[in-house]
Amino acid sequence: MASSDAHEQAPPTEYDVAIVGAGPSGLAAAIYSARGRRSTIVLERNLAGGQMALTYLVENYPGFPEGVSGFDLADKMKAQAAQFGAEIHEITAVESFTTTADGRHAITTDQGVVHARAAILAPGVEARRSGVPGEAEFIGRGVSWCATCDGALYRGKQVAVIGGGDSAVEEGLFLTKFADAVHVIHRRRELRAEKIIQERGFANPKMHFIWDSVPKRILGKDVVEGVEYANVKTHKLATLPVNGVFIYIGQTANTAFLKGVIELNEQGFIVTDELLRTGRAGVFACGDARANPIKQIAAAVGEGALAAVQVDKYLDSPECPPTGAKT
Ligand SMILES: Cc1cc2nc3c(=O)[nH]c(=O)nc-3n(C[C@H](O)[C@H](O)[C@H](O)COP(=O)(O)OP(=O)(O)OC[C@H]3O[C@@H](n4cnc5c(N)ncnc54)[C@H](O)[C@@H]3O)c2cc1C
Structure with missing residues (x-):
């Protein structure tokens, strides 16, 4: 990722897809996106895994009849995304999100600016x-x-x-x-x-x-x-x-950085259509931060996969800006 100084001196690094949040939803999206040979960066303000990594035993995620430690599951999802080429940047907080006149997205983090042709927002929630x-x-x-x-x-x-x-x-x-x-x-x-x-x-x-x-x-x-x-x-x-x-009295969506940029509902959750498109071209949302009726790992993973597949289609569409400096 280019630092803000480097960004001023050199052409910005551009990715096909930037994913905000490395919980199960963001990591599932990264697996699909990287396997689709799209250059993919994941920006995570903590360590990858999201709320899942803090769960002692997950008993309802399919494939683990004995249950699985949330931490181990997170570790495996992260390794799987990295194995296909997704760049996962941990301890990198996204501070703001904008779309430039040519339809590209600029994601400002505490460590520089990331440019991408499409974005997947998966910032999840935190305890109220x-x-x-x-x-x-x-x-x-x-x-x-x-x-x-x-x-x-x-x-x-x-x-x-x-x-x-x-x-x-x-x-x-x-x-x-x-x-x-x-x-x-x-x-x-x-x-x-x-x-x-x-x-x-x-x-x-x-x-x-x-x-x-x-x-x-x-x-x-x-x-x-x-x-x-x-x-x-x-x-x-x-x-x-x-x-x-x-x-444990509920959660608030981690969407403060999207206020006034992307449509949020009254509770602060991201509004999308059924194909997980936000109102902004090339910006999709998935997982707990989305206004959806289920906040679970299996659902977050499913939405991550759907978002990545939709992004893949978008990147090939005439609506999407052409490839820039780097893919
Ligand atoms: C105590 C507890 C137990 C649970 N047990 C289960 C269970 O047994 N089974 C089950 O299916 N579900 C369980 N859940 C719910 C499950 O963990 C969530 O549904 C799932 O993790 C949601 O995934 P997500 O990727 O959408 O969001 P999250 O897991 O919330 O991940 C979002 C990620 O985005 C990052 N992020 C947020 N804002 C920014 C920013 N500005 N810049 C960079 N990164 C950012 C966060 O740090 C986080 O890592 C549990 C939740 C909790 C709290």
């Missing part, structure tokens, strides 16, 4: 913050969104999990490997998690459920010492002494 007092203060000192990363720190301790969906219960179950007790605080009387996950949650003696309740404050001096919560029906406050609070 609860905004309760104490949350920001205790990040890394007891507040976490990643059981796989931090769970082992809570061996023999008490933890709270906030939320009632798949992630909350699955990650809570993972935490029972370490913690003595996992208290799930959920704002409703019923979980939203898949039935099979609910059954496992209720069957695990270390899992405890606090219904109809929301966190009000995370308590502690230097590290988390408890969580104060309120019953949403009675408004009664109670305090639960815990050493860790894991928050």
Whole structure:
């Protein structure tokens, strides 16, 4: 990738396809694109793998009857994309996205500008913050969104999990490997998690459920010492002494850099048609950041493949600008 200085001195490096995000969706798109012999660059602000790489055990991705570690799956997808020639640039954050008058796309990163004839946006989502007092203060000192990363720190301790969906219960179950007790605080009387996950949650003696309740404050001096919560029906406050609070209350799309450039829905997810085209020629979107009804690895991979196939067609179409400096 050309640095901004180099970009001023030399013709810019141009790729056929630039992919933003190396989660399962971006990596699947990269595999298809590179195998189609399109010069492909993947820009990833962290390490490749996205949310998948932080999942301890993925049990519903086809082909792995025993389940597979999300980290291993990410590693394999990355190797597969690289093997076919995709250039994967990690720790490279995309800051802005524009389209030049000739229809090419300029993607500005913290390390320079990338030019491409087509783009696939796969920036995924990140965990939503609860905004309760104490949350920001205790990040890394007891507040976490990643059981796989931090769970082992809570061996023999008490933890709270906030939320009632798949992630909350699955990650809570993972935490029972370490913690003595996992208290799930959920704002409703019923979980939203898949039935099979609910059954496992209720069957695990270390899992405890606090219904109809929301966190009000995370308590502690230097590290988390408890969580104060309120019953949403009675408004009664109670305090639960815990050493860790894991928050799984939904997600926000990583689309701030696209605001005003690409159409987003009210929640900030990218709007596309059924062929994953955004309103801008040559720009496609896939995976969790897209306004779609399913946020899962299998769906993200499927959309990545579809986006790459559509891009391939676009690159051969008269609508696409011709090849420039380099392919
Ligand atoms: C705790 C947890 C457990 C889960 N368990 C399962 C499960 O068991 N089975 C299942 O099918 N699904 C599971 N999921 C959901 C699954 O991980 C996601 O649906 C999937 O990872 C979405 O893939 P994606 O590629 O669209 O986005 P992501 O995985 O979110 O990847 C997007 C990537 O884009 C990068 N990015 C974002 N913005 C920028 C930028 N500006 N510049 C550069 N890079 C950027 C991010 O760093 C990230 O790596 C789980 C999710 C969580 C949080």
